[in-house]
Amino acid sequence: MPPAAPQRLVLPDLAATQRLAEALAQRARPPLLVLLEGPLGAGKSAFARAFLRALTGDPALEVPSPSFTLVQSYDTPAGPVHHYDLWRLDGPAALVELGWDDALQEIALVEWPERLGNQRPAGAVTLRLALGEGETRTAEVTAWPGDAAQDALLSPRLAAFLAKSGFGAARAAPLAQDASFRRYLRLTGGPRPAVLMDAPPPEDVRPFLHIGTHLAGLGLSVPEIIAADPEAGIVLEEDLGDALFPTLLAPGTQETLFDAAIDTLVAIQRAAPPPGLPDWGPREMRATALGTLFDWWWPAAFGGPAPEAARQEVGAALAEMLAPLAAGPHVFVHRDWFAGNLLWLPDRAGIRRVGVIDFQTAAIGHPAYDLVSLLQDARRDIDPSLAARGVARYLAARPELDAAAFRAAYAICAAQRHLRVACQWVRLALRDHRPAYLAFGPRTWHLLEEALAEPAAAPLAAALDRWVPRDRRANPPGLTASQD
Numbered sequence: 001m002p003p004a005a006p007q008r009l010v011l012p013d014l015a016a017t018q019r020l021a022e023a024l025a026q027r028a029r030p031p032l033l034v035l036l037e038g039p040l041g042a043g044k045s046a047f048a049r050a051f052l053r054a055l056t057g058d059p060a061l062e063v064p065s066p067s068f069t070l071v072q073s074y075d076t077p078a079g080p081v082h083h084y085d086l087w088r089l090d091g092p093a094a095l096v097e098l099g100w101d102d103a104l105q106e107i108a109l110v111e112w113p114e115r116l117g118n119q120r121p122a123g124a125v126t127l128r129l130a131l132g133e134g135e136t137r138t139a140e141v142t143a144w145p146g147d148a149a150q151d152a153l154l155s156p157r158l159a160a161f162l163a164k165s166g167f168g169a170a171r172a173a174p175l176a177q178d179a180s181f182r183r184y185l186r187l188t189g190g191p192r193p194a195v196l197m198d199a200p201p202p203e204d205v206r207p208f209l210h211i212g213t214h215l216a217g218l219g220l221s222v223p224e225i226i227a228a229d230p231e232a233g234i235v236l237e238e239d240l241g242d243a244l245f246p247t248l249l250a251p252g253t254q255e256t257l258f259d260a261a262i263d264t265l266v267a268i269q270r271a272a273p274p275p276g277l278p279d280w281g282p283r284e285m286r287a288t289a290l291g292t293l294f295d296w297w298w299p300a301a302f303g304g305p306a307p308e309a310a311r312q313e314v315g316a317a318l319a320e321m322l323a324p325l326a327a328g329p330h331v332f333v334h335r336d337w338f339a340g341n342l343l344w345l346p347d348r349a350g351i352r353r354v355g356v357i358d359f360q361t362a363a364i365g366h367p368a369y370d371l372v373s374l375l376q377d378a379r380r381d382i383d384p385s386l387a388a389r390g391v392a393r394y395l396a397a398r399p400e401l402d403a404a405a406f407r408a409a410y411a412i413c414a415a416q417r418h419l420r421v422a423c424q425w426v427r428l429a430l431r432d433h434r435p436a437y438l439a440f441g442p443r444t445w446h447l448l449e450e451a452l453a454e455p456a457a458a459p460l461a462a463a464l465d466r467w468v469p470r471d472r473r474a475n476p477p478g479l480t481a482s483q484d
Contacts, residue, residue: 007144011137012174014433015183017043017129018050020139024125025054030079030106033121035113038129043137044111047127048083051109055081071098081107086115095119154185158198161234165227166191186239193239194226200233208235208360214274218267221345221355240355245339246380258390261342261374264354265334266397269367273332280333280365282322285416290315292423300426300476310467317463321412321456325366329401335361337370338377367398368409369417376414376451378421378444411454418448419460422473429479441475448473 011017024034034051036044049063055076066072066085074081082103089095092115104121113120128140154162154172162168170190174183182199199205209230215222223237245257278284290311298306334341336358343355371394375387391410395403422444429435449470452461464473 007141009139009141010132010174011043011139013136013436014043014046016174017046017137017139020127021047021050022054024144025051028055028078028081028107031104032107033104033124034107034109035120035124035126036109036111036129037113037126039131042129042131044129047129048109048111052076052081052083055107071103073099076107079106081109084108084110086110086112089115092117092119157232158185158196158234161227161229161232162187162190162196162236165236167194167236170194172196187236192226195223195237195239197235197237198233199235203233205233205235205360206230207362210274210276211359211362215268215356215359218271219351220264220268221343221348221352222359223355223357240343240345240357243344243355245342245344248344249339249380254386255389257339257342257344258374258386259393260344260351260354261337261339262371262390262394263397264351264356265337265370265374266394267351268334269331269370269398271332273364277332278363280335280363280369281330282319282325284363285322285325285365285420286315286318289318289416289420289423292420292427296427296430297423297476300430300479301472306467314460314463314467317459318416320459322416324405324456325409325412329367330364331367333363333365333367333369334359335363335365335369335373337373338379339374340379366409366413367401368406369413372410372413372417376418376447378418378440378447381443408454408456411451411456414451415448415454415457415460418444418451419464422448426476426479435479436481438475438479439481445473 009020011020028051036047038044045065049061052063052074053059053061055078056074057077061074063083064072066083067087070085070089072083074083082099084098084103089112095116100119110116113124113126123143125144126140126142130138130140132138159168162170167187167190170187172185172187175186175195182197182203185196185198187194187196197205197208199208205228209225209228212222212225216224221240223240225235225237227236228234245261249257293314294306294311298310334356341356341358343357345353345355371391375382375390391407395401395406422441425437425441425444428437451457452464
């Protein structure tokens with residue numbers, strides 16, 4: 001019988017690679033040999049760490065690279081496990097001194113199995129990892145004991161929820177993850193196309209459900225909720241498709257798309273917001289900007305904590321700059337109203353042509369904030385003339401606003417958002433192990449410089465000139481947008 005064809009998986013981020021390792025660890029029984037193939041940075045070491053931590057039951061287990069010792073062994077409830085790195089192996093014959101024959105009767109992980117030569121056993125589980133765009137990786141798996149894709153994606157908790165909801169026969173495939181700890185799975189083969197949101201505590205899906213009900217009541221296209229378990233953090237929702245704005249933006253389409261996004265934003269802001277939304281005002285905006293700047297960016301950029309005087313002076317400058325926003329107006333603020341959270345649904349009419357997702361952090365704030373998110377997007381270049389056109393269209397739709405005051409608020413929101421987000425990329429890289437976001441750093445810092453040139457942002461500009469030299473306004477040295 002010919003060997004089974006490899007299963008091909010798309011891993012949208014490093015966390016998905018780790019979940020794949022944990023799924024295999026759940027099934028690991030001796031004898032088991034796992035060969036990890038792929039170039040530097042593809043995730044082999046990350047896979048090995050997650051596998052060993054899951055198998056030992058110790059999420060903090062130190063897993064040093066065996067690149068110099070060639071092998072590191074661990075005691076686990078499943079028996080001894082051996083982690084090999086054969087990059088420096090001096091020929092297959094040297095395996096004898098590394099306990100290779102015994103390891104084949106137990107559990108072994110092997111990085112750089114190409115060095116095995118004629119000692120490579122048949123029938124081993126082979127995982128070939130390859131780099132994709134950003135944090136995305138692909139994996140080809142052969143001889144996995146079971147169904148690799150579903151084992152890696154669906155925990156027993158999720159499988160039971162799907163079965164109860166009538167989607168037990170559906171197949172799951174990963175969708176791109178956002179900057180939170182939520183993950184999304186596309187389901188096919190069930191009663192209807194659907195997306196599964198997995199957001200276990202400390203994530204909270206109740207705001208998503210509450211705000212989604214509000215937006216649907218305004219006539220917007222938000223995902224219909226098919227089933228939900230709020231306590232477990234699981235939501236089964238309508239699949240709105242793949243026509244995200246970033247995939248469609250081009251010289252011939254961008255005006256239509258941005259016009260529709262602005263018209264939809266105006267409709268949301270004109271309606272009374274739902275009860276219970278948190279504030280996104282000067283106090284909250286100041287605190288979040290100070291947090292990402294001084295708790296994450298500054299230590300990474302300067303190698304230690306910031307002087308208290310810096311924190312005090314920048315904090316006072318932010319408070320002074322943001323103070324005019326307190327006068328309002330105050331509306332529903334999505335907080336991430338940018339192209340990546342909008343879908344184009346041309347078969348629908350009016351504002352329903354714009355599908356809206358990722359709205360769970362909505363708050364009450366100044367209407368300029370969401371317009372900044374859309375027209376000064378840290379993730380993609382937007383022509384300044386298109387942005388100016390968008391501001392003009394928004395103001396034309398809201399003649400009741402004082403245009404000069406709104407433009408000043410727009411500059412204030414831009415300065416706060418770009419400072420917070422430029423430093424947030426560092427937090428995502430260091431705390432959440434998502435270094436791919438650092439690729440957006442240069443654009444975000446550039447947008448900040450443009451915002452600081454506006455008169456309304458003068459207090460913050462002066463404080464940053466004192467404490468953060470212009471040549472240091474960038475991703476911290478040594479941090480890159482790639483990680484194994």
